[in-house]
Amino acid sequence: MPITKNTASFTLKSVRFLSNRKLKFILLVVIITFGITVPLVLFFGFTPGSLITIENAFPNLNFNHPVGIYIAPDSTNRCFVLEQAGIIKVFENNQTTASYEVFLNLTSKVAAGGELGLLGFAFHPNFSINGFLYVDYTAPGPLRTVISRFKVDDSLPNKANVSSEFIILEVTQPYSNHKGGQLAFGPNDGYLYIAMGDGGSGGDPLGNAQNRSSLLGKVLRIDVDSGLPYAIPADNPFRNNSFGYCAEIWAYGFRNPWRFSFDTETGWLWAGDVGQNSWEEIDIISGGMNYGWNIMEGFQCYNSPSCNTTGLVPPIFDYGRTVGHSITGGFVYRGAELPWLTGKYVYGDFVFGTIWALEYDGSQAINSPLLETNLLISSFGVDQNNELYICAYNGFIYKILPL
Ligand SMILES: [Ca+2]
Numbered sequence: 109m110p111i112t113k114n115t116a117s118f119t120l121k122s123v124r125f126l127s128n129r130k131l132k133f134i135l136l137v138v139i140i141t142f143g144i145t146v147p148l149v150l151f152f153g154f155t156p157g158s159l160i161t162i163e164n165a166f167p168n169l170n171f172n173h174p175v176g177i178y179i180a181p182d183s184t185n186r187c188f189v190l191e192q193a194g195i196i197k198v199f200e201n202n203q204t205t206a207s208y209e210v211f212l213n214l215t216s217k218v219a220a221g222g223e224l225g226l227l228g229f230a231f232h233p234n235f236s237i238n239g240f241l242y243v244d245y246t247a248p249g250p251l252r253t254v255i256s257r258f259k260v261d262d263s264l265p266n267k268a269n270v271s272s273e274f275i276i277l278e279v280t281q282p283y284s285n286h287k288g289g290q291l292a293f294g295p296n297d298g299y300l301y302i303a304m305g306d307g308g309s310g311g312d313p314l315g316n317a318q319n320r321s322s323l324l325g326k327v328l329r330i331d332v333d334s335g336l337p338y339a340i341p342a343d344n345p346f347r348n349n350s351f352g353y354c355a356e357i358w359a360y361g362f363r364n365p366w367r368f369s370f371d372t373e374t375g376w377l378w379a380g381d382v383g384q385n386s387w388e389e390i391d392i393i394s395g396g397m398n399y400g401w402n403i404m405e406g407f408q409c410y411n412s413p414s415c416n417t418t419g420l421v422p423p424i425f426d427y428g429r430t431v432g433h434s435i436t437g438g439f440v441y442r443g444a445e446l447p448w449l450t451g452k453y454v455y456g457d458f459v460f461g462t463i464w465a466l467e468y469d470g471s472q473a474i475n476s477p478l479l480e481t482n483l484l485i486s487s488f489g490v491d492q493n494n495e496l497y498i499c500a501y502n503g504f505i506y507k508i509l510p511l
Contacts, residue, residue, distance in 0.1 A: 161508075171504070176229055178190075179491045185492070194213065196212040212243075224251075227246070227287055277337065281324075285309070286307060288303035288365050291303075298333065300331075304327070318360070318398070326357045328358060329356065344356070345357070362381050362399055362401055363405075373451070382434050387408060390423055390453065400417070403417070424473045445509060446508070
């Protein structure tokens with residue numbers, strides 16, 4: 109899970125209320141002065157009529173701490189929902205659906221609770237042919253992250269057998285938080301990208317994120333179609349280095365990248381990196397680059413008025429504690445139902461429940477609030493038409509729709 113701070117929800121909600129009240133007052137003054145169109149553009153970055161709503165996508169289904177929603181990359185219109193304890197449920201993607209099947213039950217293998225659990229899932233790009241899927245979970249004794257492949261049962265398309273597990277990678281974990289967990293195949297290269305948090309505690313006491321001899325605090329990139337259990341892609345930045353750096357590393361300097369995604373149009377890799385005590389950030393990740401943690405938190409030096417930022421890639425956007433407490437990375441919108449949102453990065457905050465859209469032209473980022481919710485937004489998802497869904501940690505899946 110993304111959240112790593114000890115938070116009192118009453119206090120947080122109070123802060124948000126005061127912040128909103130101020131914002132609404134300012135908005136009212138501007139509306140009185142300029143009319144409605146100018147303030148809407150000014151404050152929300154969009155023209156009137158371009159806001160969103162959400163609706164319960166599966167009102168007859170609830171879930172136990174869902175942390176991910178994925179649509180089968182075939183014509184079966186099936187939804188797969190990850191529950192943190194280690195269960196993947198599968199069901200028809202239809203609002204009237206009233207029952208599910210357990211696709212995979214890993215509860216006997218998973219260490220769950222807090223930020224531990226079944227945290228990531230990805231279909232192989234050729235899933236419809238080979239039936240391969242990949243998961244990221246934490247396991248006990250010793251505490252570690254496990255990335256494994258499973259295979260769909262030959263005769264039961266809604267079942268994957270636990271016994272089909274093929275372990276790809278295991279990474280020993282020093283603490284119980286900051287596990288990252290996102291998995292995704294690159295749309296252009298077919299390699300598996302893996303989010304690894306810094307290993308936990310607070311402030312990255314072991315210095316993992318800046319240590320390229322550790323897999324913690326990184327985004328990894330491996331080729332699961334070559335080698336056993338995997339191969340290092342020829343253009344990985346630290347392949348064949350002479351410094352002892354891990355060749356799996358694609359980029360480094362992350363604290364807890366909680367959800368990344370590829371923009372299928374541009375190929376850009378977008379990530380939300382959860383902050384320590386002050387700044388939540390959004391990064392666009394390129395191979396070989398250093399995203400700053402634990403030297404920097406957002407655009408600021410961490411725990412210091414100054415620091416050497418040479419070679420560090422700043423986020424494209426960050427936000428502070430009055431706006432949210434724990435970022436949940438989302439997706440660049442490429443659907444059809446909300447055309448004005450096309451190309452904007454839609455993301456949220458786990459604690460505050462706010463959903464925003466970030467517009468980025470390569471140099472300037474413009475952030476616009478879309479909707480305030482009371483949901484604990486644990487993850488976003490997209491369907492086969494690139495429409496957006498939200499995983500609410502307290503049990504339901506929502507779809508984002510035009511207002
Ligand atoms: Ca950073």
